[in-house]
Amino acid sequence: MGFIRNLDGGFSVIENLEVSGAREGKFGVTIIVSRGSTASAVFTSNNVVAAPVKYTKKAIKNGRISAVFVNSGNANCFTGEQGFKDCETLVELISRDLKIPKDEIAISSTGVIGREMPIDIISKVAYESLSKLGNKAENSLAAARAIMTTDTFPKECAVEVTLTNGETVKIAGITKGSGMIAPNMGTMLSFIVTDAVIPANQINKALKKAADVSFNMIVVDGDESTNDTCLMMANGASDVEAVNDGEVDVNFQEALNYLCIDLAKKMARDGEGATKFIEANVFGAKDSEDAKLASKSIISSSLFKSAVFGGDPNWGRIVSAIGYSGCDLNPDIITISIADGEDEVDLVRKGEILAFENTPYLERAEKIMQSKNVIVNIDMDLGEGQATAWGCDLTYDYVKINAEYTT
Amino acid sequence: MGFIRNLDGGFSVIENLEVSGAREGKFGVTIIVSRGSTASAVFTSNNVVAAPVKYTKKAIKNGRISAVFVNSGNANCFTGEQGFKDCETLVELISRDLKIPKDEIAISSTGVIGREMPIDIISKVAYESLSKLGNKAENSLAAARAIMTTDTFPKECAVEVTLTNGETVKIAGITKGSGMIAPNMGTMLSFIVTDAVIPANQINKALKKAADVSFNMIVVDGDESTNDTCLMMANGASDVEAVNDGEVDVNFQEALNYLCIDLAKKMARDGEGATKFIEANVFGAKDSEDAKLASKSIISSSLFKSAVFGGDPNWGRIVSAIGYSGCDLNPDIITISIADGEDEVDLVRKGEILAFENTPYLERAEKIMQSKNVIVNIDMDLGEGQATAWGCDLTYDYVKINAEYTT
Numbered sequence: 049m050g051f052i053r054n055l056d057g058g059f060s061v062i063e064n065l066e067v068s069g070a071r072e073g074k075f076g077v078t079i080i081v082s083r084g085s086t087a088s089a090v091f092t093s094n095n096v097v098a099a100p101v102k103y104t105k106k107a108i109k110n111g112r113i114s115a116v117f118v119n120s121g122n123a124n125c126f127t128g129e130q131g132f133k134d135c136e137t138l139v140e141l142i143s144r145d146l147k148i149p150k151d152e153i154a155i156s157s158t159g160v161i162g163r164e165m166p167i168d169i170i171s172k173v174a175y176e177s178l179s180k181l182g183n184k185a186e187n188s189l190a191a192a193r194a195i196m197t198t199d200t201f202p203k204e205c206a207v208e209v210t211l212t213n214g215e216t217v218k219i220a221g222i223t224k225g226s227g228m229i230a231p232n233m234g235t236m237l238s239f240i241v242t243d244a245v246i247p248a249n250q251i252n253k254a255l256k257k258a259a260d261v262s263f264n265m266i267v268v269d270g271d272e273s274t275n276d277t278c279l280m281m282a283n284g285a286s287d288v289e290a291v292n293d294g295e296v297d298v299n300f301q302e303a304l305n306y307l308c309i310d311l312a313k314k315m316a317r318d319g320e321g322a323t324k325f326i327e328a329n330v331f332g333a334k335d336s337e338d339a340k341l342a343s344k345s346i347i348s349s350s351l352f353k354s355a356v357f358g359g360d361p362n363w364g365r366i367v368s369a370i371g372y373s374g375c376d377l378n379p380d381i382i383t384i385s386i387a388d389g390e391d392e393v394d395l396v397r398k399g400e401i402l403a404f405e406n407t408p409y410l411e412r413a414e415k416i417m418q419s420k421n422v423i424v425n426i427d428m429d430l431g432e433g434q435a436t437a438w439g440c441d442l443t444y445d446y447v448k449i450n451a452e453y454t455t
Numbered sequence: 456m457g458f459i460r461n462l463d464g465g466f467s468v469i470e471n472l473e474v475s476g477a478r479e480g481k482f483g484v485t486i487i488v489s490r491g492s493t494a495s496a497v498f499t500s501n502n503v504v505a506a507p508v509k510y511t512k513k514a515i516k517n518g519r520i521s522a523v524f525v526n527s528g529n530a531n532c533f534t535g536e537q538g539f540k541d542c543e544t545l546v547e548l549i550s551r552d553l554k555i556p557k558d559e560i561a562i563s564s565t566g567v568i569g570r571e572m573p574i575d576i577i578s579k580v581a582y583e584s585l586s587k588l589g590n591k592a593e594n595s596l597a598a599a600r601a602i603m604t605t606d607t608f609p610k611e612c613a614v615e616v617t618l619t620n621g622e623t624v625k626i627a628g629i630t631k632g633s634g635m636i637a638p639n640m641g642t643m644l645s646f647i648v649t650d651a652v653i654p655a656n657q658i659n660k661a662l663k664k665a666a667d668v669s670f671n672m673i674v675v676d677g678d679e680s681t682n683d684t685c686l687m688m689a690n691g692a693s694d695v696e697a698v699n700d701g702e703v704d705v706n707f708q709e710a711l712n713y714l715c716i717d718l719a720k721k722m723a724r725d726g727e728g729a730t731k732f733i734e735a736n737v738f739g740a741k742d743s744e745d746a747k748l749a750s751k752s753i754i755s756s757s758l759f760k761s762a763v764f765g766g767d768p769n770w771g772r773i774v775s776a777i778g779y780s781g782c783d784l785n786p787d788i789i790t791i792s793i794a795d796g797e798d799e800v801d802l803v804r805k806g807e808i809l810a811f812e813n814t815p816y817l818e819r820a821e822k823i824m825q826s827k828n829v830i831v832n833i834d835m836d837l838g839e840g841q842a843t844a845w846g847c848d849l850t851y852d853y854v855k856i857n858a859e860y861t862t
Contacts, residue, residue: 093779094778094779095779095781095782096777096778096779096784123771125775126808127808128806128808160771161769161772161774162770162802162808163771163812164811274775274778350757350857354854354856354857358859362568363569364532364533364567364568364570367532367569367681368501368503368568370502370503371501371502372501376502377502379503379533395569396569399535403569404570404571405570442857443854444851444855446757446761447764447850447853447854450757450758450762450765451761451762451765451766451767
């Protein structure tokens, strides 16, 4: 894909954009200002929805967002009417300071559920963040840091893409998410800005497509958050249209997929307590829906995740996870291999088991399972469906982090 | 329920029944002989099915089982044609020794997937088990022990039930299951015998009803096994019919539910690495399907399970788990409380949050979360649906046990 080039600097690659981040203890505030942007977002499908999600769903209806306010440390979820008032207070604060109409401000929160927002401290950090707005690489990094909760590293990605007509635009994004990460959005917040010109309804279509192959294909623990938000803005600073004949440019869509997959993989790699990264590739499934079921089932299995942590080549757990995923399969023709980027070994080849005890296959598998990157490849040999899902191992630290989170 | 009385002694309470168990290292063999029994069974819904499950599905079609052979230490799953031959070898061995027709023998396995059956050692342990058949309490206990894998204690239950016509019959059962326990059967094996007279098709109906409120309502890790089997035999030793007018006696059904719930709770309490037992009761759901979704979602949440391990009253994770379960809910009228058998405290009452920080509600909740038994009660206030699900905490030891299982 020669039309996509990686860039350094996160949001700083986009013109007419200012970002900032500030933090006091566990409370962080990230602000993204991209005036006059068209915008769309996808949200959690949890039936319990945080106040800021409700607020932003309403704000984004007009397809126009100029600023995003994000706080970490408190989810502002299950906080009743007060929670909604707190959203208004914070939006009001941003609106006054930046002279942006309230209905062009989105708000997003991540943290503990069912605790009143500590509005005083969050307002204080908000003012500090506002005072630091800028368009340098360090501003983007500060923004990526301020939204972190149990994340261990900030997550940014920026690309330049050459459209089919030869013109170039840029896309940049930041994300957070570490626990409560499940298919159909976890506690993940992702904010993406492009300098292309795209109407809000086309952003919506492109973002949904990209989320389906990226954020919706990672699982850390199967718990789905009440606050997930992936919001994308297009500020048009490049004056380049990314829509041809009423469709998003195919290169732009590829680049957006690439960026979202990069951010999603960073989330999986930084899953709570993770020491290893898991990729499951399923080929030859009956259809792509089946391939998704199978690949997600593998990276979601607590048993396989524990085996990866321990470096135990217990590949029967892969078989079992595919079996209960609900996808069509025929054990007599399936091929299963594992790889680590250097070696790849077949465990089962067209239904024939190779990795019995005391075989070189199992010995090589043991070595691969020690790697920091464990790749599972499945060929179902049933059709054309394929999908990739990403996850991480289940570790003592996952339990530790989540046994101690609020106290 | 005065018509149900607990009995000691497991299978020893049933006449015309012999059981035994023997073990060598990780390989155990349990044998249950109940000649001329009508029988039925429910099996895993995993699409990958172990050889013994395929074998027993066929054997039980005629509704008649006289003996059950069970081995632990190897699942005989994903073992190709050889796996099926190994089933035949073992059934042949039992058939010759006990002079029971081969088509009246069921076989069941639990252990590692994708490894050839070590047929020599299992045959040897089988002969040892055969030599120990008896009808004492110690025989039943040995049988319950020999099917254990990572279980930490043997699981038996026996009851006497007074039917609606005043006559009494007995039901006894053993079970194992510790990891790979999920709704719709985990790696759980359960064997139940009654001395009542019941045709196989009625056993089937009664067993499905009982499994739905017991084995299918426990979750340890959400991984569903390839080998699950719950098999029930009726040997008619009491000469008492447990069927009236073509329906299973209601008291008998209650007693069977009671026995299966007792066995299921023992499995949940002994979940791999568990230090605490969790019960989730959902009342007032739209319907019983919704109540099941919500209660299972709570006890399945890795985040809530970790919080229980840490004694952390992070009740927002309960809210989140109900939210993504897919059930109907209205946060404005829901009531959520937690209890430990001594104290019960409302966290949310009719939508109003009580358990904010520094409140006595949260302090009491903290204390309850330290208990060995954490009970979550939810009143959705939407309808008549109710359900109970059981599980356990997620601990360092769960990870440890599963990181080291095959190696």
